[in-house]
Amino acid sequence: MPRGTYSLHDPHDRAPLGEERFHCAPGPTGWRYVSTSTAPDGADAGSVDLTLDALGRPVRLELRAGGWQVRGAALDGVTWVRMAAKTGEDGQERNAAARAFTGDSPAFLIATARLLRPATTGAAARVRLIAFAPPVLAPRTRTEQWTLTGRDVHTADGASLAVDTYRIDDLDTGERRTVHLSGDVVLAAPGVELEELDTPPSDFTPAG
Known part of the structure; x- marks a missing residue:
């Protein structure tokens, strides 16, 4: 069960955005990622609780940030409710013809892969x-194209580490990113740096 810390920053000017402490693990029916985030001043900045099924579909998502909470799942496309975190007020169920969710957390890079x-x-x-x-967890539709550009195995101290490199194109904005994933851990991505990792990544390499 990998546990660690990501530092987050603005990918354009590298202004610090805080840290995300996480743990994640595959199971017999899928994968779960849980994290809490703090702002640069140490204040609570939210949390992520994401569970995927064996096919990578989001069967349970809970996000919290900015006084708002989102709960969602893959249902008739994807379905979610966004509400006030403390009171549950202003909740309204919405649905879209999409395959999954995404956001600023590194969890979503692993989930989409x-x-x-x-x-x-x-x-x-x-x-x-x-x-x-x-x-405030405002939802919007995004269409991405993911291209696997490299798959390498690095060996050190008798242990092997498989690293997949992806090019991600946002087809709505033209923005392009390159990310490096190993199992269920993001090694590097724009705005994301892996600062600490207590245990090696789980064997979570996408399979054909």
């Missing part, structure tokens, strides 16, 4: 996602 499962270098897949943007 698991959902798409590219099998060979050069393989590409498009996916429609519902993104929740901080600080």
Whole structure:
């Protein structure tokens, strides 16, 4: 069960955005990721609780940030409710023809890679996602294309570490990112740095 800390920053000017402390683990029916985030001043900045099924679909999502909470799942596309975190007021169920959710947490990079499962270098897949943007978790539709550009195995001290490199194109804005994943841990991505990792990544490499 990997446990660690990601530091988050603005990918454009590198202004610090805080830290995300996480633990995650695969299970017999899927994968779960749980984290809490703090702002640069140490204040609570929210949490993520995401569970995927064996096919990478989100069977349970709970997000909290900015006084708001989102609960969602893959149901008739994806379905979610956004509400005030403390009172549950202003909750309204919404649905969209998308395959999964995304957001600022590194969890969603792992989740989307698991959902798409590219099998060979050069393989590409498009996916429609519902993104929740901080600080108030406002939803918007995003269409991305993921291309597996490299799959390497690094060996050190007798242990092997498989690293997948993806190019992610936001087809709505033209923005392009490159991310490096190993199992269920993000090694590097724009705005994300892995600061601490207590145990090695789980064997979570997407399979064809």
